[in-house]
Amino acid sequence: MAWPGEAPDFRIQLRQILAFAFQQGLPVALWRLPNMQQAQLCLSFSDEAAFVGLTPVLEPKAPAGFAFFPFRDSDHNPAQFLPANVFFDTANPTELQISTALEEEDEAHMQELLAFLGTAPPSSSTPLTWHVSPQPVPHTATRAEYAALVRKAVATIEQGHLRKVVSSRAARQLLPVGFDVLVAFGELHRRYPTAFVSLVSTPSAGTWLGATPEKLVEVDEDGVFRTMALAGTQPLTPDLTPQTAMWTGKEIEEQALVARYIVSCFKQLRLRDYDEIGPRTAAAGQLLHLRTDFAVPLRQVPHPTLATDMLRLLHPTSAVGGMPRQAALDFLQAYEGYDRAYYSGFLGPVNMPNPGIARVFVNLRCLQLREDEAILYAGTGLTAFSDPLREWTETELKLATAGAVLGGKVD
Numbered sequence: 001m002a003w004p005g006e007a008p009d010f011r012i013q014l015r016q017i018l019a020f021a022f023q024q025g026l027p028v029a030l031w032r033l034p035n036m037q038q039a040q041l042c043l044s045f046s047d048e049a050a051f052v053g054l055t056p057v058l059e060p061k062a063p064a065g066f067a068f069f070p071f072r073d074s075d076h077n078p079a080q081f082l083p084a085n086v087f088f089d090t091a092n093p094t095e096l097q098i099s100t101a102l103e104e105e106d107e108a109h110m111q112e113l114l115a116f117l118g119t120a121p122p123s124s125s126t127p128l129t130w131h132v133s134p135q136p137v138p139h140t141a142t143r144a145e146y147a148a149l150v151r152k153a154v155a156t157i158e159q160g161h162l163r164k165v166v167s168s169r170a171a172r173q174l175l176p177v178g179f180d181v182l183v184a185f186g187e188l189h190r191r192y193p194t195a196f197v198s199l200v201s202t203p204s205a206g207t208w209l210g211a212t213p214e215k216l217v218e219v220d221e222d223g224v225f226r227t228m229a230l231a232g233t234q235p236l237t238p239d240l241t242p243q244t245a246m247w248t249g250k251e252i253e254e255q256a257l258v259a260r261y262i263v264s265c266f267k268q269l270r271l272r273d274y275d276e277i278g279p280r281t282a283a284a285g286q287l288l289h290l291r292t293d294f295a296v297p298l299r300q301v302p303h304p305t306l307a308t309d310m311l312r313l314l315h316p317t318s319a320v321g322g323m324p325r326q327a328a329l330d331f332l333q334a335y336e337g338y339d340r341a342y343y344s345g346f347l348g349p350v351n352m353p354n355p356g357i358a359r360v361f362v363n364l365r366c367l368q369l370r371e372d373e374a375i376l377y378a379g380t381g382l383t384a385f386s387d388p389l390r391e392w393t394e395t396e397l398k399l400a401t402a403g404a405v406l407g408g409k410v411d
C-alpha cells in the first residue's frame with residue numbers, strides 16, 4: 001500500500017516506524033545487506049509471536065520474517081523470529097508492505113500504525129527510546145580474568161581435550177550525550193559498506209546494533225546456497241593490503257578448522273558437489289581475516305532443504321565456539337563466566353521481501369544498548385599457540401568496530 005500521509009524522507013520514515021515500535025512495545029529489525037545502499041525494516045505486531053524456539057526454516061514456503069537467535073538457546077535468551085507483518089524498503093519509500101495474513105488482534109495494531117504514520121510530525125528530531133533487555137548487565141572480564149581464561153583454554157588444548165576454542169568477553173561503555181540509535185545505525189552503514197549492518201530491538205532481547213563480516217547461510221535470488229569459513233585476525237594497517245598480508249601457522253590452522261567443519265557438514269548431508277574458493281584475505285572494517293567461500297547451486301543438486309539443514313548443523317560454528325564442537329561449548333559454559341546472549345548467535349531476513357531468499361549472518365562486532373550504556377562483545381579463536389596479551393589486544397580491536405559509533409575508548 002502507499003505510505004500513509006506525507007512520505008517526507010526515508011530517514012524520517014524509518015524514525016517514525018521505530019518510534020511506533022518502541023512506544024507500542026513491538027519487535028522491529030532494520031538492516032542493510034553487504035555492498036548495498038538501501039536499508040530494509042521489518043515490524044512485528046506481537047512480541048509473543050516472535051518466540052519460536054526452533055531454528056528457522058529457510059525454504060520458500062516457510063514464513064517470512066527476521067531471525068534473531070542467541071548463541072545458546074535459553075529462557076533468558078529465547079530464539080526469536082520476527083514475523084514480517086510490515087516491511088519497508090528505503091529503495092521504495094512511498095510504499096509500505098503489509099502482510100496479508102494478519103490475525104484479528106494484529107489488525108488493531110495495523111490501524112494504529114497507519115493512524116500514527118498519517119499524523120506523526122515529519123521530524124528528524126523525534127527521540128527514540130529503544131527496548132532494554134530485562135536481563136542483568138553481564139559480567140565484564142578484566143584483563144587479568146581474560147588472561148586466566150586464555151591460559152585455561154591453552155592448557156585444556158595442550159591436554160588434548162580441545163583443538164580450538166573461541167573465548168570472548170563483554171565490555172561496558174557509557175553512551176555519549178545525545179546518542180541516537182538511528183544515527184548510530186547510519187554511522188555503521190557508512191563506515192562498513194561490506195558488512196551486514198543491523199539494528200534489532202525487541203522487548204525481550206533488548207536492542208542490538210552491529211556490523212558483521214560473517215555470512216552463516218545464504219540462498220540468493222539465483223538459488224545459490226553460500227556459506228563461509230572466517231577466522232584469523234590481524235589489524236589492517238596503512239602499509240598492508242589484503243594481497244600483501246601474511247598469516248602465521250596459528251591463524252592458518254584456526255581458519256582451516258572452520259573450513260573443515262563446514263566440509264564435514266556437507267559430508268553429513270551426503271553433498272559432494274560444492275565450490276570452495278580460498279582461503280583468501282578479506283578486509284572487515286579495520287581488520288583482516290582469512291576466508292574460504294563455499295557455494296552450491298541448489299537448482300542442480302537433489303537437496304532442496306540444504307540451507308535449513310546446514311543452518312542447523314553449522315550454528316554455532318567453530319568461528320564462535322570451537323572444535324570439537326560440544327567439548328568447546330562445554331568449556332565455554334564452564335569457564336567463560338558471562339552470558340553471551342545474542343552475541344555470536346545469528347540474525348537476518350528470511351523469505352523477505354521475496355520467498356526463496358534468505359540471508360543469515362553470525363552476530364559479531366555488535367553491541368547491546370541499555371538505557372545509558374552499551375555492552376560490547378568480542379571473541380578470539382584460541383589454539384595451543386595463543387598468547388593471553390595478544391588475545392586481549394585482538395578483542396580490543398574487534399570491540400572497536402561497533403564501538404566506533406560511541407566515540408571515546410572502550411574498556
Ligand SMILES: C=C(O[C@H]1C=CC=C(C(=O)O)[C@@H]1O)C(=O)O
Pocket residue numbers: 166168214230231232233289318319320364365377378379380381382398
Ligand atoms: C568471534 C569473533 O570473530 C570470529 C570471526 C573472525 C575471526 C575470529 C578470530 O580471529 O578469532 C573469530 O573466530 C568476534 O568478532 O567476536
